[in-house]
Amino acid sequence: MMHCPIWARACSSARTPGVPALISLRDARLFQESLSANSTLATFKDAYQTGKFRVVEDEDKASAGLNSNRSLPMLQFPKYRIFEEVAKDAKIGEWRKPVTKWARLAKAVLKMYMVGLKNNWYIRKSAKKVTTKFGTTPEQFAAELYKDMTFQEIEHRIKGLRPAPLRINRSEFQELHRQKEFWKIPAFFALYVVFEEFLPLICYLLPSIVPWNCLTPGGFKKLSDLRVSSKSLLPFKSQDKLVPAYASPYSVPLDNVIGLLRSHRMISRWKAAVYRVSGNRTQLCELLTQLSQNLTLDDWFLVSQVVNADGIVAITDRELVNAVLERQLYFKGEDLNALASTEIGRRLLVWRLLIYWSFRFHGTTVTGGPKTFSETWGVNNVGIMNFPGSTQLLDFNTLKNVVDQCCT
Amino acid sequence: MRSSLLRFEGTNSRSSMNSKASLCFKRLASFKLPNRPPFHEVFPQKTLVNRILFELDSKLTFPKLYPVYESIYNNLGHSDRENALPKSFTASDVMIMKKVLEKLRHRTKSTNRNFIALENELLEKAAEMGDNDAIGLLAYSVLKNPQKNSAEDVAHAKSLIKQLYQMNHSLTLKLTGDFAWRSDDFTNAESYYKRFLEFENDTFRAGEVYGQLGILYLRKPDLKEAERCFLSSISLAPRENVVKSYYHLAQLYMESYPLKARSLMESAAAEGFKESFQLLGFLEMNYFQNYAKSQQWFKLGMELFEVDCYIGYFDSCVKMQKWHLAKKCLETMHLLVQKNTAQYPAYETFLKSREDKIEALKLHSTNPHIEVSKYATQMRGSPATKRNTWGL
Numbered sequence: 001m002m003h004c005p006i007w008a009r010a011c012s013s014a015r016t017p018g019v020p021a022l023i024s025l026r027d028a029r030l031f032q033e034s035l036s037a038n039s040t041l042a043t044f045k046d047a048y049q050t051g052k053f054r055v056v057e058d059e060d061k062a063s064a065g066l067n068s069n070r071s072l073p074m075l076q077f078p079k080y081r082i083f084e085e086v087a088k089d090a091k092i093g094e095w096r097k098p099v100t101k102w103a104r105l106a107k108a109v110l111k112m113y114m115v116g117l118k119n120n121w122y123i124r125k126s127a128k129k130v131t132t133k134f135g136t137t138p139e140q141f142a143a144e145l146y147k148d149m150t151f152q153e154i155e156h157r158i159k160g161l162r163p164a165p166l167r168i169n170r171s172e173f174q175e176l177h178r179q180k181e182f183w184k185i186p187a188f189f190a191l192y193v194v195f196e197e198f199l200p201l202i203c204y205l206l207p208s209i210v211p212w213n214c215l216t217p218g219g220f221k222k223l224s225d226l227r228v229s230s231k232s233l234l235p236f237k238s239q240d241k242l243v244p245a246y247a248s249p250y251s252v253p254l255d256n257v258i259g260l261l262r263s264h265r266m267i268s269r270w271k272a273a274v275y276r277v278s279g280n281r282t283q284l285c286e287l288l289t290q291l292s293q294n295l296t297l298d299d300w301f302l303v304s305q306v307v308n309a310d311g312i313v314a315i316t317d318r319e320l321v322n323a324v325l326e327r328q329l330y331f332k333g334e335d336l337n338a339l340a341s342t343e344i345g346r347r348l349l350v351w352r353l354l355i356y357w358s359f360r361f362h363g364t365t366v367t368g369g370p371k372t373f374s375e376t377w378g379v380n381n382v383g384i385m386n387f388p389g390s391t392q393l394l395d396f397n398t399l400k401n402v403v404d405q406c407c408t
Numbered sequence: 409m410r411s412s413l414l415r416f417e418g419t420n421s422r423s424s425m426n427s428k429a430s431l432c433f434k435r436l437a438s439f440k441l442p443n444r445p446p447f448h449e450v451f452p453q454k455t456l457v458n459r460i461l462f463e464l465d466s467k468l469t470f471p472k473l474y475p476v477y478e479s480i481y482n483n484l485g486h487s488d489r490e491n492a493l494p495k496s497f498t499a500s501d502v503m504i505m506k507k508v509l510e511k512l513r514h515r516t517k518s519t520n521r522n523f524i525a526l527e528n529e530l531l532e533k534a535a536e537m538g539d540n541d542a543i544g545l546l547a548y549s550v551l552k553n554p555q556k557n558s559a560e561d562v563a564h565a566k567s568l569i570k571q572l573y574q575m576n577h578s579l580t581l582k583l584t585g586d587f588a589w590r591s592d593d594f595t596n597a598e599s600y601y602k603r604f605l606e607f608e609n610d611t612f613r614a615g616e617v618y619g620q621l622g623i624l625y626l627r628k629p630d631l632k633e634a635e636r637c638f639l640s641s642i643s644l645a646p647r648e649n650v651v652k653s654y655y656h657l658a659q660l661y662m663e664s665y666p667l668k669a670r671s672l673m674e675s676a677a678a679e680g681f682k683e684s685f686q687l688l689g690f691l692e693m694n695y696f697q698n699y700a701k702s703q704q705w706f707k708l709g710m711e712l713f714e715v716d717c718y719i720g721y722f723d724s725c726v727k728m729q730k731w732h733l734a735k736k737c738l739e740t741m742h743l744l745v746q747k748n749t750a751q752y753p754a755y756e757t758f759l760k761s762r763e764d765k766i767e768a769l770k771l772h773s774t775n776p777h778i779e780v781s782k783y784a785t786q787m788r789g790s791p792a793t794k795r796n797t798w799g800l
Binding site for chain 2: 143146147148150151154155158246248250251282286289293372374378379380
């Protein structure tokens with residue numbers, strides 16, 4: 001046989017891949033040791049400290065092609081802002097102010113829904129343009145992109161090159177993924193016709209019917225609490241090892257697969273029931289593979305920017321919240337929107353992401369390492385899916401260990 | 409062996425090449441094949457031959473071909489006897505007859521030396537009748553082994569190839585590419601293959617060339633281009649001709665589309681591509697978690713003495729808690745490594761990495777019959793030699 005650069009490496013049980021060590025948060029000294037051992041973490045720390053990587057509120061100040069604010073929900077409900085504006089407005093008579101406050105709030109909410117629905121339409125249109133250009137469905141195209149990424153990793157490892165952009169940028173990739181929300185519009189519109197002014201109340205009670213970018217912070221909080229409850233189904237939770245061992249999507253119990261897919265809005269309730277009854281495990285496992293690949297691809301987009309971009313890399317606070325939500329890097333009951341609205345909370349969320357990336361991508365080609373992602377972790381390893389990268393998830397108590405090290 | 413001396417007396421022009429070309433093949437040595445079985449006993453069934461003829465898009469039929477085959481077969485080794493080819497037969501018909509035998513060889517994955525001789529005879533006849541494909545093939549067979557042919561033959565073969573090349577004869581372009589490939593001249597091989605595809609890009613042969621180009625792109629590496637070539641290759645050529653394309657494409661998809669990779673690898677395994685057995689075994693065991701199926705693949709590999717397959721089989725037995733089979737596998741590996749010390753490093757790594765499993769095996773067996781440390785000390789004194797290798 002001819003020798004090729006592609007080796008049948010990934011599936012051989014004869015070799016155990018060398019994986020990065022966990023990042024310790026127990027005290028400042030141990031974190032310092034992790035910084036010395038994990039050069040990727042050090043790179044991220046420098047980037048965040050120097051402002052090369054930052055979080056911004058305004059999308060205009062964010063990096064182009066990296067964010068898609070229009071497909072994400074608002075962080076703060078405008079109630080207090082509107083009430084305060086009305087209260088301070090001298091032109092409005094005191095007797096009129098309570099009514100005006102609620103009228104303006106209702107107007108703002110309606111406007112938010114209108115803008116959200118319009119944005120959904122634009123997202124759908126731009127996603128359609130991408131899929132037409134490449135002649136595939138969004139799901140197939142995501143898989144194609146993942147394949148491109150793996151090809152590029154192999155080529156660049158051999159040629160010693162830096163990561164190059166893929167066929168589309170992160171913003172397009174995310175919109176391709178988020179355009180599914182478009183299909184909620186007919187049901188949403190039908191509800192509006194039937195219930196009219198009670199729609200906001202219905203949306204509050206049943207936030208899952210609302211298109212993602214029309215969610216209010218209250219609805220988002222409910223959904224985020226629901227999603228984090230599926231954390232116990234993640235494969236690394238059922239392992240008794242510090243560093244998660246390799247787990248293929250086919251090794252995850254079927255109930256856990258369905259639970260994870262449901263919580264990540266990858267499959268509808270009835271479809272899951274049909275697959276369960278028919279015993280079609282392959283389809284479900286393939287969807288879990290798709291979920292894992294999408295998350296890895298999104299990580300790759302962000303990490304390659306932070307590590308390799310020459311200028312400033314800025315993501316919006318909405319994208320930060322969404323990234324933390326998708327990776328389940330939060331505790332049940334935590335209000336991600338509220339956290340992202342404060343300086344210290346934002347710092348906490350950013351560090352959670354940085355630690356998560358440092359663990360996953362240390363030693364891989366995207367951060368200048370010698371191995372591809374699959375060589376480091378194995379093919380479609382769901383064992384590390386949404387694993388925080390440290391023994392415990394960073395919280396306000398342990399954040400000071402991290403911040404201390406960054407300030408010294 | 410029989411060697412042929414090519415005598416090409418044609419002109420340089422394309423038209424005269426086909427019509428006026430005449431070749432004279434002097435058999436320097438001929439031999440009689442003792443105990444050659446009767447033709448009707450060895451020739452395959454009508455259905456199979458007809459199917460191949462259909463695939464080759466030939467107007468010829470089995471009843472028409474059978475007597476011709478038989479006549480040439482019976483006259484093999486008798487240079488004095490004249491083979492009777494029907495007058496209606498053209499050079500391309502003779503080449504079709506040759507291709508039928510070639511396809512039979514690929515499909516049945518067996519070679520019959522009498523049929524090889526028959527194929528050669530047909531090839532020579534087609535060349536004599538002026539078929540450029542046949543001339544190209546014969547000329548390259550001379551160039552492949554220049555030391556076995558006279559300087560005059562080699563020079564003549566070269567001149568023939570030159571003329572065919574100037575005519576942009578597609579098979580010659582492919583053969584030139586193959587020749588450059590064998591000489592590790594991959595840049596030229598690529599350019600010849602690309603040139604071939606300019607003239608012929610939708611045939612079986614183009615499928616084979618796409619496969620070769622795919623491997624060239626893998627070496628660079630330009631994986632997207634390699635993928636495109638492999639996809640073209642498997643869409644154009646039958647599986648038995650481009651089994652490597654299936655195998656390499658499966659390797660390319662291993663990380664992004666394991667399901668597709670498995671299907672492609674199974675196609676390669678169905679053609680008996682031995683490297684695919686262990687990969688399929690590991691894929692089934694570690695990714696799809698189908699231990700029973702993985703065992704079957706490993707078993708096939710073990711029959712070919714693939715050490716990785718033994719390791720995989722051992723692992724799958726342990727996972728399925730079939731301790732007696734795991735023990736048996738370990739013993740067989742032990743014996744194999746004793747006979748072939750070249751495999752010792754792999755075996756040692758295996759023993760080290762599976763220490764816990766081997767310990768567990770001891771618990772489940774009263775006589776595990778493993779003297780790992782003793783064996784290791786013995787082996788350190790006797791390094792692997794070339795003579796001990798299996799030569800697989």
